[in-house]
Amino acid sequence: MGETRLDTSQRMEQTAIALQTMQKELNVLAETSQHLAKTMVTVWILTTAKLDEAARRSAEISQQLAETNDVTLNLRKALNETKKDLTAMKTKVEDLTTELRASSSSASIGKMPNSCSDLQLIGHKISGLYSVMGNKSVENVYCDFTKESKDEDFQKFIGYSDVKSVPTYFYVQKNASFSAANVPIPFEMAKVNIGDAMDITTGIFTTPRSGSYYFSFVGLAELPSFPDYVYLEVRLYVNGDGMGTGYASKASESGYKLSQIALQMTLNLQKEDKVWLQITGLSAGVSLRDANGEHHTHFSGLLLQEDFS
Missing domain, CATH: 1.20.5 (Single alpha-helices involved in coiled-coils or other helix-helix interfaces)
Structure with a gap:
């Protein structure tokens, strides 16, 4: 227990x-x-x-x-x-x-422009001074493209333009007396011959273009002391047609005399026209006097205005 x-x-x-x-x-x-x-x-x-x-x-x-x-x-x-x-x-x-x-x-109206309207058609739009083709010559006009073509200020004529496709002018002289009648007067010296249209050997000028030409001739007629009336006649010809005559003479009672002959004229000519001077009449013993170093005989011509029509 x-x-x-x-x-x-x-x-x-x-x-x-x-x-x-x-x-x-x-x-x-x-x-x-x-x-x-x-x-x-x-x-x-x-x-x-x-x-x-x-x-x-x-x-x-x-x-x-x-x-x-x-x-x-x-x-x-x-x-x-x-x-x-x-x-x-x-x-x-x-x-x-x-x-x-x-x-x-590129634009074309089929002709050379002859107005501001033509210039406008081919594309010009800036107002200014232009050259157009007139009836026979080139004209300067002012085009105001800000205006209507019917406006009177659209085109203003300024003047003519001195345009030449071939500049042509000559001045020739003789250095010997000449008395052959009814033949072109030849020349011995060409001081100026721009365009080479003047043939001094034949004395014939050939127009390179149609237009207005000016011609001037000065010569010295030697008139001897003959008892009879004596004279010298020089004529300018175009294609065989007389255009004008220069004349010098002296009375039968007068003695020896030197008399100047002069011709000036403006002519409208066509391309390839022939122009020359020739004695068309003279008395016996009369001559166009000249001598080396004297240069009494002068012939000049120039193209004033070319015809573009």
Whole structure:
């Protein structure tokens, strides 16, 4: 029986020790639970804060995306407008290029322009001084292309233009006396012969162009002291037709005499006309006096105005 009590007492001690041990473990478990609870609360708080931050950032990102979409739409609209402007500009450039090519391309009205209207037809647009073809000569006119063609100020006549396709003028002399009748008078010296239209050997001038020509002749008639009336007659010819005559004479009672003969005239001639001087009448012993170094005989001519008709 004593042993039984001893066993019981030992068991109770063991049980007490077990209970103490369990109590310690429960205390540890309680502390662990409290720590775990605090940790869970902390985690929850942190998680909630992160979620709030994430939600806020998400809202900001959504707003930024919305703004970006608006900017993108505006950019697309601007790009479309720019494309339209570029298309319109391209069309305008093509039209201007076509117009420029048309205005700068060769154009013809089938004749020489004789008015500002003709110049306008072939593309002239800048007002200014122009040369046009008149009835027979070149004329200078002022064209005001800002006016209508029917306006009296559209074209203003300025004057004639001294245009020659072949400049032509000559001055020739003799250095010897001459008395042959009814043949062209030849010349020995050509001081000027621009255009080479004057043949001094034959004494014949050939007109290179149609137009108005001026001719001048001066000679010295040597009239001897014969008892009879004496004379010398020089005539200018065109294609065999006499145009004008110079005459010198002296009475039968007069002595030796030198008399000047002169001819000046302006003629409208055609291309390839032949012009020359010749003695058409003279008394015996009379001559067209000249000598080397004296040069009393002068013949000159020039193209005044060319006929372009």
